[in-house]
Amino acid sequence: MSVSEADVRRIAKLARLRLSDEEVRLYGGQLSKILDAMAELGRLDAAAVPADAPAASGALREDEPRPFAGRESLLANAPERDGPYVKVPRVIE
Amino acid sequence: MTADLTALSAAGIAGAVRRGEASAEAVLDAHLTRVERLEPTLRAFLTVTRDRARAAARAVDEKRRSGGPLGPLAGVPVALKDNLQLEGVETTCASKILKGHVAAYDATAVARLKAADAVIVGKTNLDEFAMGSSTENSAFQRTANPWDPARVPGGSSGGSAAAAAARLCALSFGSDTGRSIRPPAAFCGVVGLKPTYGLVSRYGLVAFASSLDQIGPFARSVEDAALALSVVGGHDPMDSTCASAAPPPVPPIPPDLKGLRVGLPREYFISGLDPEVEKAVRGAVDVLKGLGASVREVSLPHTQYAIAVYYILAPSEASSNLARFDGIRYGFRDRSPRGLEELYERTRGAGFGPEVKRRIMLGTYALSSGYYDAYYAKARRVRALIARDFELAFRDVDLIACPTTPTPPFRFGEKTDDPVAMYLSDVFTIPSNLAGNASASLPCGLSAAGLPLGLQLVADRFGEAALFKAARAFEAARPFPALP
Numbered sequence: 001m002s003v004s005e006a007d008v009r010r011i012a013k014l015a016r017l018r019l020s021d022e023e024v025r026l027y028g029g030q031l032s033k034i035l036d037a038m039a040e041l042g043r044l045d046a047a048a049v050p051a052d053a054p055a056a057s058g059a060l061r062e063d064e065p066r067p068f069a070g071r072e073s074l075l076a077n078a079p080e081r082d083g084p085y086v087k088v089p090r091v092i093e
Numbered sequence: 094m095t096a097d098l099t100a101l102s103a104a105g106i107a108g109a110v111r112r113g114e115a116s117a118e119a120v121l122d123a124h125l126t127r128v129e130r131l132e133p134t135l136r137a138f139l140t141v142t143r144d145r146a147r148a149a150a151r152a153v154d155e156k157r158r159s160g161g162p163l164g165p166l167a168g169v170p171v172a173l174k175d176n177l178q179l180e181g182v183e184t185t186c187a188s189k190i191l192k193g194h195v196a197a198y199d200a201t202a203v204a205r206l207k208a209a210d211a212v213i214v215g216k217t218n219l220d221e222f223a224m225g226s227s228t229e230n231s232a233f234q235r236t237a238n239p240w241d242p243a244r245v246p247g248g249s250s251g252g253s254a255a256a257a258a259a260r261l262c263a264l265s266f267g268s269d270t271g272r273s274i275r276p277p278a279a280f281c282g283v284v285g286l287k288p289t290y291g292l293v294s295r296y297g298l299v300a301f302a303s304s305l306d307q308i309g310p311f312a313r314s315v316e317d318a319a320l321a322l323s324v325v326g327g328h329d330p331m332d333s334t335c336a337s338a339a340p341p342p343v344p345p346i347p348p349d350l351k352g353l354r355v356g357l358p359r360e361y362f363i364s365g366l367d368p369e370v371e372k373a374v375r376g377a378v379d380v381l382k383g384l385g386a387s388v389r390e391v392s393l394p395h396t397q398y399a400i401a402v403y404y405i406l407a408p409s410e411a412s413s414n415l416a417r418f419d420g421i422r423y424g425f426r427d428r429s430p431r432g433l434e435e436l437y438e439r440t441r442g443a444g445f446g447p448e449v450k451r452r453i454m455l456g457t458y459a460l461s462s463g464y465y466d467a468y469y470a471k472a473r474r475v476r477a478l479i480a481r482d483f484e485l486a487f488r489d490v491d492l493i494a495c496p497t498t499p500t501p502p503f504r505f506g507e508k509t510d511d512p513v514a515m516y517l518s519d520v521f522t523i524p525s526n527l528a529g530n531a532s533a534s535l536p537c538g539l540s541a542a543g544l545p546l547g548l549q550l551v552a553d554r555f556g557e558a559a560l561f562k563a564a565r566a567f568e569a570a571r572p573f574p575a576l577p
Contacts, residue, residue, distance in 0.1 A: 008454070015412060015457040016419065016434075017450055018442030026447075027454050030512055034455060037513050038401040041471055044478075051473035061330060070180070073197035079426035086421060091433050 003031045098123035099260040103169045103317040104343075106263055107210075110168035113157065117150035117168030121212055124170045128214070128261050134242055136234045137256040139175045140183055141215040146170070149212045156210070164210035166324055171206055172256045172265040175216035176223055177308070178297035179203050185424075186299050187231035188221045190444030194424040200297020201332070202266065202308050202325040209324045214262050217252025221446045222415065223273050223301045225249045226518050229509055230448045238280060239576055240544055244502040247277030250311070254281040257311040258576055264321050265311045270301050271403050271526050272519040274309045275534040279497035279547020282536045282574060284318045284564075285311050287522075289554045290529035291336035293322070294329030302410035303334070305403075305526045313573070315564040318533065319343040322557065341558035346565045350384040353563055356391035356490035361521055367500045373538035373546040374496045380571050381494065381563065391490055393482040396524060398475050400516055403523045405459045405472035411449075412456030418444065451512065480528040487553040492563055496521055497534040497547030521549060530554045535564055536573040545574065 008028045012019045019027065068074075080087040098120045101109065109115040128141060153168050173179055176186045178196040180203075185191045199207065206213065220230035228236045228251025236251045238244040239259040246255040250267025254277030257265045267274045269287040278285025286309045293308045300306060310321035319341070326340030357378065362371065382388055420426035420440030427439035445453070459468035486493060498518060508515040525532040530553055537548035548567075552560040 003458075007458075011454050011457050011461065014461060015453050016416075016437040016441055017445070017453060018435075018438035019450070023450070027451060030451060031455060031458065033513055034404065034516075035458075037516075038405060038468070041398060041401045041405075041475060042467070044395075044398060044475060046471060046474035046478060049474040049477050051470055051477065061333070068198075070197035073180075073195065074422075077194050077197070077423050079420060079424070079428075088421060089431060089433050089436055 003028050003035065099127050101263065102314050103166065103263040103312060104320055106169045107165060107167045110153065110157065111163050115168070117153040117212060118147065120168050121146055121150040121170055121214070124214060124260070124262060127259070131259050131261060135237050135239060135255050135259055135261070137217055137236050137252040137259070137261060138172070138215045139185060139187065139218050139233060139252070142179075142182055142213060145182070146212050146214045153210050153212065164208060165320065166206065166209040166211035166264070169211050169264055170214045170262045171211045172215055172217050172253055172262040173203065173213060174219050174250050174253045174265075174267045176219060176268060176299040177203055177266060178299070179213060179216065182216060184216070184299065185233070186222045187219045187233055188445065188449065189232045189425055190418050190440070191424040198297065201294035201329045203297060205325050217250070217256055217265065219252060220249035221449050222299070222411070223249040223268055223270060224411070224448050224452055226272055226276060226515050227503070227508065228252065229505065230446060232446050235505065238502050240282060241502065244504050244544070245280065247280035247502065249273040250277050253311050254278055254283060254285065257281070257313060258283045264317060266308060266321070266325070267311060268298055268301070268306055268308050269526065270305045270407060272522040274311065275522045275532060275547070275549060276498045276519065278311055278534040280502035280545060282545030282576065283311050283313055284315055284533060284535055285309065286318045286322060286533045287525060287531065288322055288326060288340070288557060289531040291334055292326045292338060292340060292555065292557070294332040294335045296329055296331035300414040302407040303414065304410060305407060307526075315535070315561060315568050316343055319561045336555070338555050341561065344558065344562050344565060346569045347562050350381060350386040350563055350566050353381070353386040353492065354490040355381055355386045355388045356486055356493045357388060358393045358396070358486070358493055358495055359390050360393050360396040361495040365499055366496060369501060369540045370496050370499065370546055374494070374548050377537040377548040377567065377571065378494050380567055384566050384570055386563070389490065391486045391493065393486060393524065395475065395478045395482050399479055399524045399527060400520055402472045402475045402479065402527060404455065404516055405468045406476065408452040408456030409459045409469050410456070412453045412460065415449070415453060420444070476527045479524055483524070483528040483530055483551070483553070491552070491559050493551040495549050495551070497549040501540045501542070501544040501546060525551050531557050531560055533560055533564060535567060537571070539574055
């Protein structure tokens with residue numbers, strides 16, 4: 001399985017990762033190698049197996065909002081803020 | 094009490110503090126003195142919370158003086174992997190992208206440790222976002238193996254394993270998504286437990302791969318590991334995957350293991366397994382036999398697919414979980430861009446290290462249109478087959494015994510250039526995460542070069558009681574080697 005530079009750039013865009021040209025070459029080669037190591041999965045017929053995670057407890061509860069005591073501590077982690085707001089670059093011209 | 098307080102077990106410290114034979118503050122001082130002496134070599138900690146620890150220790154001592162009831166970990170110094178939230182203290186996940194991020198709340202496991210009167214001494218080093226097998230992927234420092242500083246402590250919870258082994262704390266906690274507790278325990282010569290998925294709340298553990306992540310302890314004895322689980326385990330409404338089951342109480346040492354059925358998986362004793370590891374593990378199995386256990390071969394026929402399944406599912410989940418680190422709400426932000434898209438891309442490109450970027454790329458690829466069915470959906474199906482292998486095996490045996498790692502601890506740099514070689518070092522531990530069952534690594538001897546080797550015991554889901562019983566008998570019959 002060969003992953004082209006164009007593939008790497010497309011995946012990086014989807015993943016919101018800015019990569020250098022050197023990283024594009026490095027990850028292209030490494031992803032190809034890793035995907036080769038995974039090719040054996042293709043040889044196994046598992047079409048009849050349900051794709052359920054074995055571990056989930058299935059517990060359900062009401063999703064009720066509750067006050068959180070550390071509101072200010074959460075906001076304090078934002079790199080830029082304005083009072084109770086988190087600042088981002090302008091998104092509407 | 095004049096003896097070395099760092100030589101006591103966690104249970105021993107809690108007993109001594111409860112009886113007034115040692116103060117929590119004296120216990121803390123003994124450990125902090127050791128931290129000062131050994132940290133320059135080991136570099137196990139990212140943060141040592143000296144002042145908070147002193148305040149907590151004094152509060153425990155005050156509680157005792159005023160006659161209040163003391164918790165099961167009274168005065169026990171505990172270290173936390175730096176992906177567990179400790180309110181008011183930095184949680185970095187050893188990543189530049191979270192540098193400066195201060196936890197706004199305690200993880201459930203951490204809150205329970207505090208309620209049990211434990212004294213939190215600091216946050217330990219890890220592979221960035223718990224992605225790695227040697228702790229070499231930390232953005233900040235490398236942690237040395239206390240048995241040989243030229244070698245890795247294992248990963249990703251390398252700091253916690255090294256800190257427990259070197260007696261910088263009496264107990265420590267890590268997280269285990271595919272390996273991250275058991276191989277570090279094997280490499281550092283301590284007990285490491287990955288509890289059954291759902292037995293310990295993941296609330297406040299920074300998510301890596303949510304269907305696999307589980308918090309667990311490092312300890313220098315099985316009793317301490319069981320004690321640690323009894324404190325942090327049990328239902329938590331804040332984690333919808335947390336089961337209603339309670340953790341088992343600490344079992345006494347059984348006189349023998351008559352009636353216990355132990356399975357050796359044929360697929361785990363393979364070429365590529367280091368002969369010294371194999372010899373030590375087979376020797377350990379003989380000890381179990383000598384205690385009265387019956388031993389037979391079992392088969393886990395889909396073992397060969399486990400690494401491929403894991404390196405599709407875990408990166409896929411990670412690519413989703415780590416989408417939240419985008420420079421808006423936490424830690425680092427690249428301030429140069431003009432638009433929002435560019436801010437995300439530049440922050441993440443500069444904030445994440447190479448292994449994290451590699452896994453985000455891999456996971457994004459496996460989930461992307463056109464590849465989803467061939468990779469992610471297929472891997473989920475094969476995961477179910479791997480879980481089924483264990484279910485069938487546990488109809489015939491109570492425990493599975495096997496090596497924790499294929500090799501003794503390796504040297505720094507030995508595997509960093511080849512991600513596939515690094516990934517293969519987790520071949521024996523990943524299946525247990527995929528199946529969601531319970532597994533532990535126990536020290537089972539030293540190599541000719543004096544390096545610790547690990548025996549892995551795997552129990553069925555919620556089979557911790559059987560695991561602890563066998564492990565305590567094994568430990569009593571074959572005491573663990575102590576760090577020289």
